[in-house]
Amino acid sequence: MRKFAVRNAFYEDKVVAYLLYDEKDRSYQIQVPEDVQSVEAPLIIADLIEKGQRQIGKEWSLRWVKQRVIPPERQNIGHILRENGMDRYDEFLLLMNNHGRSCQDECYLEEI
Secondary structure, rough: EEEEEEEEHHHOOEEEEEEEOOOOEEEEEEEEEOOOHHOOOOOHHHHHOOOOOOEEHHHHHHHHHHOOOOOOOOOOOOHHHHHHOOOOOHHHHHHOOOOOOOOOEEEEEEEE
């Protein structure tokens, strides 16, 4: 199991969640600390915080990850994969290559 802090650079690199990745079954889970407010978190996580969820299951965690990487159906995906040193699509490797960054927020991943 690998663990990553989801940090928000806009809020002085505050840890707004933890992303857990199980390498055996290739699944994700997100845990949100009690002191995190929805405004500090990335969009999907923020919506779930507002619904009172701090332990985010595999389905929504995977959706969050997929929101942060290039989709497999993207035009020129073969070229993008080659540029990233990959011979097949793997959302985890893409997530690691860009440290979980997205153009939609100031969050990034840091392995702990």
